[in-house]
Amino acid sequence: MLIPDPPRRRRGKARARLMLAAVAALGLFSGASLAAQNLQLHYDAPANTFNEALPLGNGRMGVMVYGGVQQARYSLSEISMFSGSRYDGADRKEAVNYLPKIRQLLLQGRNVEAEQLTNQHFTWSGEGANAHYGTYQGLGTLTLDFAANAAPVSDYRRRLDIPSATSDVRYAQDGVRYRREMFVSAPDQVMVLHLSADRAGALNFVARLDRAERASVEGDGANGLLMRGELDSGGSGKGLAFAARVRVIAPGASMHADAHGIRVEHGTDVTVLISEATDYDGFAGRHTTDPVAASATDLQRVASRSVAQLHAAHVADFSSWFDRFSLQLGSVDNTRETMSMRARLDTYGASGDPGFAALYFQYARYLLISSSRPGGLPANLQGLWAEGTSTPWNGDYHTNVNIEMNYWPAEPTGLGELVQPLFALTASLQQPGAKTAQRYYGARGWVVHTLTNLWGFTAPGAEASWGVWQGAPAWLSFHIWDHYRYTGDRDFLRRYYPVLRGAAQFYADVLIEEPSHHWLVTAPSSSPENTVYMENGGKAAIVMGPTMDEELIRFLFGAVIEASQTLHVDADFRRELEAKRARLAPIQIGPDGRIQEYLKPYREVEVHHRHVSHLWALFPGNQIDLAKTPKLAAAAARSLDVRGDDSTGWSEAYKVNLWAHLGDGNRALHLLNVLFKPASRDTRLGHEWAGTYPNLFNAGPPFQIDGNFGATSGMVEMLMQSEPGQLDLLPALPDAWPQxxxxxxxxxxxxxxxxxxxxxxxxxxxxxxxxxxxxxxxxxxxxxxxxxxxxxxxxxxxxxxx
Known part of the structure; x- marks a missing residue:
C-alpha cells in the first residue's frame, strides 16, 4: 500500500509536528504553528474527460489517470512529442527589403496600409501544425479492460496525493476490494502502476497500448508490449521517432502478450511498468537516440526492484523539491478537505475556502515539478500532458505571456532550478534568431516573435495582428536576469550574458526615431493581439513603439548595462545602451487617466481585451510602484478597472498579480475567486467559460496551464514582494485570509x-x-x-x- 489508508490525516499531523519541532529548534518561530492541511484531490467517480483525469509526471513523461472501473484509461505523453522539423524556409529572405516602406507608412500614420504590407511580406506563410512547424501530441493510450462484472460498485474513491505525487483508485465490487496506485519516477524514468485485490486471483484484464496514427504495436515477450512510430516531419525529412513499452509483472498469474494486448488471468498483486523514449536530442536537433533501445534499457534497469523501492526513490526525489515550501491559509476544515473536488469547487464561492487557495497553490507547484526538470524541455501550454494527435494552439511555446507565466512561481517558491529548461530554450534561439534578425530587420543579435517550438522557429507568425511582435527576446531575457537577482550566481550570469547581449544588440539596431517627441521606438510591432482604431477610423494592430515594447527594452538595456559592469565587459556597448535607453518613450498616462497602451491614445476595438500587456511595468517589470510612482500606479488601476475582471483564465491570473502590486489584496482575491469558479459550458450558446476544471486545471478555455501558474504567482505577490535588498511582507493580504x-x-x-x-x-x-x-x-x-x-x-x- 503506497499511500496510507485512511487518508494522510494522522501522518500529515505527525509530519507537521516533526517539521515544527525542527523549526522551533532553529529558533525561527516562537509561537505555535497552524495544523497542516491535507494536500489531496478527492473524487467519488471516475473521470470521463481529460479535464477530470489526474495528472502525473516526472518532467519528461506524463500520464492522465481516468480511474475507470471496467476500463482503466491512461493517456500517455512525452514532452518532446512534437511533429514537424527544423526548417530554414520559415524566414522570408526578402522581408528586410520591405522594412523601410513599412516604417515609412507607420511614420506617416498610415498604419492600415503598413499592416497590409506587413501581412504580404513580413509574416510566415507556412501551414502550422500540418507542415514543418508541427504540433505537440499525446504519445498514446494504455487501456486496461477488466473482465465483465455486472455487480454494483461501492466505496469508490479516486485521489491524487500531492506530497507523494501518487494517484490512487480504490473501490469494492462483488465482495472484493480493488486498488490501483500509480506514480511516474524521475530517478528511474519509468511509470509504475500497481494493482492489487484482497481476494487471490481476482485480477483479470487485458492491457492494450495504442495510438490513433503513425504507430504500430507488437508483443514484447510473454508479458510486454512495444509501440513504435514516427511523427510527420511536415516535409521530406525524417520525423521524430518514438517508442513506448509496457511490461506486466504478476506473480502467480497466467499471461500472454501479442499485438492485441497482454492478457492477465488470476492475478492478485500486479505491477505494470511503462517506459517511453523519442530520438529528440535536445535543442541541437540531431536524431541520434534509438528510442526502441532506450525504452528497453529503462525497463531493464528497474527489473529487479520492488514497487516499494521504486516508490521510495520517487518520493524522495519529489519531496526534495516539494518540501522546500509550505503554506497554510486559515484553520484546517476536515469536512472540506475530504469533500469531492467537484463539490468543493461548487461550494467555494458560497462561503469562501482559504484552504482551497492553499491547495491550489501547492497543486501548481506540483504541476511545475512534474512538467519541468533541469536538463529537459520547458513546460508548454499544457505543461506536458496531452492526448490525441493535436493540442490547442499546437501546445507550443507562446512568448507574449504564456511561457513566461509558466515560470512566475518558480523562483519565489524554492523551485528556481526548474527554470533551467526555459533558459536553455532561450539560448537555443540565438542561432536561428540571428538569421531572422538579419532577414527581417538587417540587425545584429537575435529575435523570436510570438511563438516558437522545439525546432527553433523564430519567424513572425502567420498574421500581422498577432504574429509580428518584437518584445519576446527581452521578456525571455527577464527570466535569466531575474534568476541572477535571486541567486547572485555570477557564473550563471557569465554563461548567459551572451544571450542578454544578443537581445540588446537586436533592439539597439531596430529602434527608430518617431517624429513627435524624437523617442526611440520599435517599428513594426504590436501590443500583443490587440487592435485599435486609427485616427482616420481604420483598424490596425501594427504600430510604432507600443508601451509594452518600450517597458521591456528599458528593462533589458538596464540589465545588460548592470551585467556588463558586474562582469567588466563591453564598455563601449554599455555606453551605446545608456544613450539609447535615455531616449526610449516614457510610460504615458492617457487623457482618460489610464496607462496609455500606445504612443498615441488610440481607442481599443475591444475594450475588455484579454491582454494587459502595457501593464508589464507594474508586474513583473516593477517599473511602476505604489510608493515611487503613485500617479502611474493610479493609472494602472484605472486601466484594470476599464479592462474588467472576467476574461480568459490566464488573463484573470495575470490580474491577480497586478492588483497585488497595487496593494489591493481584496481585489486580487476577487480575481482568484473568479478564476476558481467551476468552468462551465453554456449549452444554449455552445460557449465554454473560463474558470477551473474538476481536476483543477485552468480553463482558458481550453485548458492552459499558465493560468494555474499565474494564479499561484499572484498569491505569492499577495504575501510577499521583493526587489534586491528590499522585502515587503504581507503587502496585499486580503481580509478573508486573517490567519x-x-x-x-x-x-x-x-x-x-x-x-x-x-x-x-x-x-x-x-x-x-x-x-x-x-x-x-x-x-x-x-x-x-x-x-x-x-x-x-x-x-x-x-x-x-x-
Missing part, C-alpha cells in the same frame, strides 16, 4: 522568509540570508534595515519595525 503561515518564500537578493500572521496582522517573521548583505524589510508603512551575514537567520516581530 496563515508560510515557510520557504524566496526573495530577490538571496533571502528566505518564514512568517506567521493572525487577525490580519503579522505575528512574527524570520529572514534567512543566503549570501549576506543589507536588506530593508517593510511591513505596511514601517520598515527595518537588516545588515545580514550569509547563513544567519534574523527573527522579526511587529515591534521591530519603525
Amino acid at each position: 496563515g503561515e508560510v515557510r520557504g518564500l524566496h526573495a530577490r537578493g538571496g533571502f528566505v522568509i518564514d512568517m506567521r500572521w493572525a487577525k490580519g496582522k503579522l505575528v512574527e517573521a524570520s529572514v534567512r540570508s543566503l549570501r549576506g548583505g543589507d536588506c530593508k524589510v517593510r511591513y505596511g508603512k514601517r520598515q527595518v534595515l537588516l545588515s545580514t551575514k550569509a547563513g544567519q537567520t534574523y527573527k522579526l516581530q511587529p515591534a521591530d519595525f519603525l
